[in-house]
Amino acid sequence: MHYFRISLFLCMLWAGSSLQIVCAQNAAKQAIRSDAIPSDVKKLMQAYPDFITGYHSNFIIWKDGSKMIFDDGKHHKSYSELLNTPSLSDQMLQKYEKGKLSVSPGKNLDPGRIRYEPFFCKMYGSSQNEVRKHLVEITWCPKLVGQKILVTTINGVDKKIKELSAELDTHPELKEYITNIGGTFNWRKISGTGRQSTHSFGTTIDINTKCSNYWQWECKCTNEEANIVYKNRIPQVIIDIFEKHGFIWGGKWYHFDTMHFEYRPELL
Ligand SMILES: [Zn+2]
Structure with missing residues (x-):
């Protein structure tokens, strides 16, 4: 009887710790999924290392600690909406081809012309006076x-x-x-x-x-x-x-x- 109680106790302890490990693994996977840095964010981080220091849960992290949303979740914008109400992720949507163009650009293909204005204002200044400095x-x-x-x-x-x-x-x-x-x-x-x-x-x-x-x-x-x-x-x-x-x-x-x-x- 005594032996059975000890076995039961050890078994419960084992099950508890295993569950904890599984839970911890799932939590870690979840964290990796929400914090996996999208390739377009990596490009921004590499291009502007003086300003962007990280990424967390759909926000880029600026050096001053402030956050900026990356993807606004609206993925079926018209061309006019992309130009006039883009997100930072929309800014990266059209891929720019380096070197000689093989054909003239297709209808509404304007890589670089879709710009999330707050991103540029944050780096270069949001008024004429700020930029001039x-x-x-x-x-x-x-x-x-x-x-x-x-x-x-x-x-x-x-x-x-x-x-x-x-x-x-x-x-x-x-x-x-x-x-x-x-x-x-x-x-x-x-x-x-x-x-x-x-x-x-x-x-x-x-x-x-x-x-x-x-x-x-x-x-x-x-x-x-x-x-x-x-x-x-x-x-x-x-x-x-x-x-x-x-x-x-x-x-x-x-x-x-x-x-x-x-x-x-x-x-x-
Ligand atoms: Zn110009």
């Missing part, structure tokens, strides 16, 4: 052009622009494209929309407008639902140099803007 003047292509332009120091964008400018400066055959820079910093909305242009953040350069094509000039409209015929005159070598330094090209959009280059390392 981080701007420096640099000399664009000192040998071939020598134009003074304003760019942000955040994320080392000024250094990257100096590097790519030095590289372009070794190509005298490209002078007509890189002379008379169309614009860098300009706190403004995108023409025909209520959305803030990335020119507002000092991360973006328009090269010579005279050598460029823009969808609104071609369709003579601002309607983003319009059917547009693709045009480009910018040589591939310029695009390759910008992409090498973390800048995407607006010539890879259905709504093409071939003068436009913006710092978006998360897409490259």
Whole structure:
């Protein structure tokens, strides 16, 4: 009898501890599932290490401890909704193809043009005054052009622009494209929309407008639902140099803007 009681006690102890282990394993699996970092978040973390330090339960964690929601759970947005009410995950939805385009962009394929504005405001500033605090003047292509332009120091964008400018400066055959820079910093909305242009953040350069094509000039409209015929005159070598330094090209959009280059390392 005594032996039976001890066995029963040991058996209950064993069952209890086994259950605890199973429960603990399940809890750990649950935690891994909710905290598994989506590949698009990893890209953001790698691209902006000065700002994003982690991820937890659908939120990216900023260095200052604040959180920003990643996926808003709305997965069947129209193209207009993607542009006008995107989430941070929508910003990563369309994949940017590095190098030479094999075909012109398909209808409404605008990789990089879907932007979750609070994400950029958080890094670069949410007002003209805030952005201006981080701007420096640099000399664009000192040998071939020598134009003074304003760019942000955040994320080392000024250094990257100096590097790519030095590289372009070794190509005298490209002078007509890189002379008379169309614009860098300009706190403004995108023409025909209520959305803030990335020119507002000092991360973006328009090269010579005279050598460029823009969808609104071609369709003579601002309607983003319009059917547009693709045009480009910018040589591939310029695009390759910008992409090498973390800048995407607006010539890879259905709504093409071939003068436009913006710092978006998360897409490259
Ligand atoms: Zn532009």
